[in-house]
Amino acid sequence: xxxxxxxxQLRVLLDGELSGxxxxxxxxxxxxxxxxxxxxxxxxxxxxxxxxxxxxxxxxDGFDPRVARRLGVDLVRRRTGGRAVLHxxxxxxxxxxxxxxxxxxxxxxxTYQAIAAGMVAGLRLLGADVCLERARGRRSRDExxxxxAARALHEVTAEGRKLLGSAQRREAGRVLQHGSLPLWSPxxxxxxxxxxxxxxxxxxxxxxxELLAGRPSRRAIASTLSEAVAKALGLTxxxxxxxxxxxxxxxxxxxxYNDRRHTFRC
Numbered sequence: 001x002x003x004x005x006x007x008x009q010l011r012v013l014l015d016g017e018l019s020g021x022x023x024x025x026x027x028x029x030x031x032x033x034x035x036x037x038x039x040x041x042x043x044x045x046x047x048x049x050x051x052x053x054x055x056x057x058x059x060x061d062g063f064d065p066r067v068a069r070r071l072g073v074d075l076v077r078r079r080t081g082g083r084a085v086l087h088x089x090x091x092x093x094x095x096x097x098x099x100x101x102x103x104x105x106x107x108x109x110x111t112y113q114a115i116a117a118g119m120v121a122g123l124r125l126l127g128a129d130v131c132l133e134r135a136r137g138r139r140s141r142d143e144x145x146x147x148x149a150a151r152a153l154h155e156v157t158a159e160g161r162k163l164l165g166s167a168q169r170r171e172a173g174r175v176l177q178h179g180s181l182p183l184w185s186p187x188x189x190x191x192x193x194x195x196x197x198x199x200x201x202x203x204x205x206x207x208x209x210e211l212l213a214g215r216p217s218r219r220a221i222a223s224t225l226s227e228a229v230a231k232a233l234g235l236t237x238x239x240x241x242x243x244x245x246x247x248x249x250x251x252x253x254x255x256x257y258n259d260r261r262h263t264f265r266c
Contacts, residue, residue, distance in 0.1 A: 007037050010230040011240035014222055015044035020052065020076030020087075021257035022250070027094040028079055029242065029249040031169070031176040039097035039235055043222035049088040049190050050074040054081045054167060059264050062146060064195040073193040077263050080178045082167030083147040084194055086201065088186035091218050093179045095229070103233040104175045108168055112154050114232055115177060119156055119164060122228030126221065128211040130158045147180070149200035161206040182207040183218075 015026070023044055030040050049071070051063050055078060062084025063075055073086075095115060097104050104111045116132055123130045133151045147165040151157055156164035168177045184207040191198035209215050216224075230237040242250070256262050 007035070007039060008235055009039065010226070010233070010235040010237045011038065011040040012222075012226045012237050013040060013042040013240060013242070014219060015042060017045040017047045019047050020050040020074050021254050023092070024052075024076055024078060024257045025250045025253035026242070026246075027096075027176060027178070028253040029246040030094060030096045031079060031171060031174050032246075032249055033096065033174055036173060037098055037101075039102075039233075040095070040240070041226055041229065041237075042094045043218070043226070044092055044094075045090070045218065046087045046092070048072060048074055049086065049186065049193070050076055051193055052076050052078045052085050052087060053263070054083055055079060055169065056081060056266065057083060058266050060195075062194055062197065064193055064198075067195075068193040071190060071193060073190060075263055076257055077265075078167065078178060079171075080167035080169040080176055082165075082178075083145050083149075084197070085147045085165055085180050086186060086190060086194055086198075087180065088190055089184045089207070090180055090182045091221060092181070093222075093225075095175075095177045095179070097175055098173060099170050099175045100173050103235070108170070109154070111168065111175060111177065112166065115166070115179075115229060116154050116156055116164075118229030118232030119179070119225060121232065122225035123156065123163070123208070125224055125228060126208075126212060126216060128158060128163075128208060130156050130163060130211070133157050145197035146194045146201035148182075148205040149197045151204070158206055158211050161204055163206055163208065163211075181221075183221075184209045
């Protein structure tokens with residue numbers, strides 16, 4: 001496929017609960033891409049409560065190791081930027097594609113807007129009364145603390161609280177956006193693993209099941225949201241799987257994410 005003919009399909013991958021290192025390694029493999037023109041959207045959960053740090057975030061600004069050790073909370077560092085996220089009782093997505101053509105070519109903010117519009121449409125189909133944050137938040141995505149402690153422009157909210165946190169990275173002509181969708185509020189004690197910003201994250205966030213009459217499965221939610229995001233981006237969703245080359249990349253990158261020197265490097 002040459003640079004003038006980009007794919008119009010969105011490969012959708014549905015994974016279960018994996019370790020933080022495995023999840024980040026798979027997303028790295030998608031960012032590298034077996035094809036530079038391929039779009040992929042991966043949905044997954046976490047095998048144990050985990051805090052993910054932004055790529056350049058100081059670990060002290062979003063993680064309390066003593067609390068985490070006592071509660072069994074894992075720690076991993078994301079490829080994307082932004083602030084610390086507590087992953088527990090949630091559904092996470094990684095959306096990747098080319099940065100130089102197609103729906104992601106307009107830059108960081110238009111990409112956020114396009115993806116958020118698809119998410120809002122899909123969440124409304126599920127029955128959630130959601131909207132986009134129109135005011136600039138009290139903090140930027142790159143400031144210290146927890147992602148869910150404050151709302152930012154164009155993030156998805158409900159009842160005045162954040163429903164969907166997101167972070168993006170552009171690298172070597174590709175885009176990776178991570179999104180965290182809480183389904184229900186974690187055990188209150190777990191928020192303290194985020195350090196001083198944990199209480200704010202707990203009060204400023206809301207879970208999807210708090211907004212719905214029923215509790216659709218993770219697979220049903222992922223399917224509805226994938227279709228809505230694909231439509232917003234002008235793509236056609238198709239269930240797929242990792243390529244052989246991507247699986248090899250995952251094995252290599254998982255070693256990096258299991259390395260404490262990488263996790264605590266800043």
